Every structure is written in structure tokens, then in C-alpha cells.
Amino acid sequence: MTDNPTPSPGPLRLYGPRFQQDPAALYATIRREHGPVAPVLLDGDLPAWFVSGYREIHQICDDSQLFARDTRRWNMWDRVPEDWPLLPYVAHNPSVMFTEGPEHRRRAGAIGDALSAVDQFELRAHCERVADQLIDVFAGTGEADLVAQYAMRMPLLMVAWMFGLPEHEIPALVRDIALSLDVGPDAIPAYGRVQEAMGRLVAEKHDAPGADLPSQLIQHEANLSDEEIVLDLLVVAAAAQQPTANWIGNTIRLMLTDERFAMTLAGGRGSVGQALNEVLWQDTPTQNFIGRFATRDTQLAGQRIRTGDMLVLGLAAANADPAVRPDFADQHTGNQAYMSFGHGEHGCPYPAPEVAQVIAKTTVEVLLDRLPDLELAVPAEELVWHPSVWMRGLERLPVAFTPTYVASQTGAGVPSAW
Missing domain, CATH: 1.10.630.10 (Cytochrome P450)
Structure with missing residues (x-):
């Protein structure tokens, strides 16, 4: 008898009422189902990567050669309509x-x-x-x-x-x-x-x-x-x-x-x-941030990232990463290692x-x-x-x-x- 591997869940839509009602719970779900780097869909179902891991965001922000800031590097521009609601976040200006x-x-x-x-x-x-x-x-x-x-x-x-x-x-x-x-x-x-x-x-x-x-x-x-x-x-x-x-x-x-x-x-x-x-x-206040763009094919937390892929920095999700989150009940109030x-x-x-x-x-x-x-x-x-x-x-x-x-x-x- 051959075991059938459980298929990995498909990409989540990074928009809609689920984020407005309880974003912390949704970030936890993303981390549980996909790990610290998850495939997501932005408005209009444009693909991107959502990074919820504290260590992974730290890595991305430290390596500006591999994960660059210029939005013109994005490999999805041919699919972006003129009225795309997220255009103000990604339209390049000098x-x-x-x-x-x-x-x-x-x-x-x-x-x-x-x-x-x-x-x-x-x-x-x-x-x-x-x-x-x-x-x-x-x-x-x-x-x-x-x-x-x-x-x-x-x-x-x-x-x-x-x-x-x-x-x-x-x-x-x-x-x-x-x-x-x-x-x-x-x-x-x-x-x-x-x-x-x-x-x-x-x-x-x-x-x-x-x-x-x-x-x-x-x-x-x-x-x-x-x-x-x-x-x-x-x-x-x-x-x-x-x-x-x-x-x-x-x-x-x-x-x-x-x-x-x-x-x-x-x-x-x-x-x-x-x-x-x-x-x-x-x-x-800034929950998520667009973002960074891969300058070459690479891997991050086991995910294959291709040249020009967009990475959305899940700042709130990284702050909730169990590996770094302080316990405020224990009065760990001086911890300022947030993202x-x-x-x-x-x-x-x-x-x-x-x-x-x-x-x-x-x-x-x-x-x-x-x-x-x-x-x-x-x-x-x-x-x-x-x-x-x-x-x-x-x-x-x-x-x-x-x-x-x-x-x-x-x-x-x-x-x-x-």
C-alpha cells in the first residue's frame, strides 16, 4: 500500500475581510500551513510571496543585493491593469x-x-x-x-x-x-x-x-x-x-x-x-510592506524564488513569530527587536x-x-x-x-x- 502525500495548500488571497477581522489569526494559519514563506495572491490574483518569518525578513532586509527594492524588477508587470488598486504601492518613481x-x-x-x-x-x-x-x-x-x-x-x-x-x-x-x-x-x-x-x-x-x-x-x-x-x-x-x-x-x-x-x-x-x-x-501600524524583488533565482525557507518575484514583508506576522515574540505578561516591555x-x-x-x-x-x-x-x-x-x-x-x-x-x-x- 502506497501512502499518498498530502498536497500542499494553494496560495492564499492576501486581501478581503479575513485580514480586516483577525489578521493575527490569519498570519498564524499561513505560518502553520506554509511555513515562514508562503505563496499568496494579491488583488487581481497576481502572485507574490508572503514572508511571515522573523529570521527570513531579517535575511531579506540584510541582503539588498539579492532582494532589491526597485519595483521595476517585478516579473508581473505585463499582467498589471491600469486601475490596479495596489499601483500606488508599486508604481516606480525616482x-x-x-x-x-x-x-x-x-x-x-x-x-x-x-x-x-x-x-x-x-x-x-x-x-x-x-x-x-x-x-x-x-x-x-x-x-x-x-x-x-x-x-x-x-x-x-x-x-x-x-x-x-x-x-x-x-x-x-x-x-x-x-x-x-x-x-x-x-x-x-x-x-x-x-x-x-x-x-x-x-x-x-x-x-x-x-x-x-x-x-x-x-x-x-x-x-x-x-x-x-x-x-x-x-x-x-x-x-x-x-x-x-x-x-x-x-x-x-x-x-x-x-x-x-x-x-x-x-x-x-x-x-x-x-x-x-x-x-x-x-x-x-504597518502590517505588511511591498516589498522586495529577487534579482536572481534563489531559495528561501525551502521555497523556490524566481528572478523578479515579489516578496511581501509581513512585518506584523514576523513580530508574532513564536521564536521572537516577547511575553508581555512577564513584563518583557523593553524588547524593541520588532520589525x-x-x-x-x-x-x-x-x-x-x-x-x-x-x-x-x-x-x-x-x-x-x-x-x-x-x-x-x-x-x-x-x-x-x-x-x-x-x-x-x-x-x-x-x-x-x-x-x-x-x-x-x-x-x-x-x-x-x-
């Missing part, structure tokens, strides 16, 4: 996102140097002021949606400050960056408007330089062209907005729903750092993660200081996650609190269009 080798190091190095020039004490102080101003708008009402009215607004208001952006342009920029990060029909037109705004800003900084990121890039020894600066400012703005906003929102949610934080919620400061760190492990900011030369350039942490931590701390009896206005199970395979964030975070009188609820210093 920004730092898609450069490789020495050119990438030149561009990323300039961004890192410009961010290093940001005084983090000044950044925190400005963040405190803006957070107070946003809270002033709703503090007297006793209720708020902390996604729309707070978390989504803070990061780009900080980016606008670091960019030296004129105040009247901030609301439109925030709106268009949010649209450009979506997969809907408005994404590409919105990206064009953001690019035009950055072009005007760079032209203004040539004439009137200041202590801001565009001026730093203009003056940098890398001799960046205006086109390079515009495109790289777009990358910085996009990378700062949605991930940091979701980091803030997911942290507030954790602190309002997990009893481990309840006893310290009134004081807040003792546990905000712990909650921020835990969110990066458990509900990291949430990427890894290797294409990870977030230093000190971008530190800048994002200053913004997120200050934003949460000011909220808890101002509204110490903050609580969810709906049962926790009614909170709805944004329907995205790529980002992890709530659609709304309705809360209630004791109304607080403020001398002015106009949000002075916050653009009036908010």
Missing part, C-alpha cells in the same frame, strides 16, 4: 523609496542628517502645544472621536512644523496625503496635488531658507536636485502620517481596553512608553523612529493628563478596524470624559479649516 545601492545611501543619508537637525526638545514642546490646542476644541463637549479629531491630525501638524509649511496649506495637505495612502480612485490625483505643494515649498525655501527639513536638504552636501528633494519630502510626510497616527490611536485603544493599564491611566506617564512598545509588537520600522538599509533612516516616538508619546501623554477619566464610549468589541491589509488602525475611537472648561475652544494655533 524617490528614495525605490533607489538602491550608493544612490539610496546618498538620499537616505541626507534625510537622516536633516532629521537629526530637528531639536527633539523643541519638537516635544511644540507637540504639547498643538495637542493642547486640539484637545481644547472638544474638551468642553465630554465626547470625541480620537481618531478623526486627534490621532490623525497630530503627525502631519508636526511634519508641517518640521517642514516650515505655511499654515493655510496644512489642511489640504493632510487631506491629500490621507487620500494618496488609500487604494481608492482618488489616490493618484491626491498624490499629484501633494507633489505640487512640496514643489512650491522647496521653491520658497530656496528664497527664504529656515531651520526646517527642506532647507536642510537643499543645503546638504549630497547636492540633491529639487526633484529629489520634493519626492523625498513626500516619502517623509507619508511615512510619518498614517503609521504614527495609527500608532497613537492603537496605543490609546490598548490603554483604554487592557486592565493592565487601568490603574495607571489617571497618571498616564508611567505606562505610555510600555503601551507604545507593546502596540509595535501586537498591532503595529515595525523595517530593517537594514531600507528601514526607516535614523533618527526617524525616535522622532515618531516623541510625537506619539507626547500626544498620548498630553491627552491622558488633560482628560484623566477618559473611557470608551462604546464596547471594545464594537471598535472597527480600517479595512486594509497594509495598515492597522481604527476607523473611529469614540470616547467620553468629564467636560472640561477652557478659556477658548477655538484651537488657537491650529489651522481654522480643522
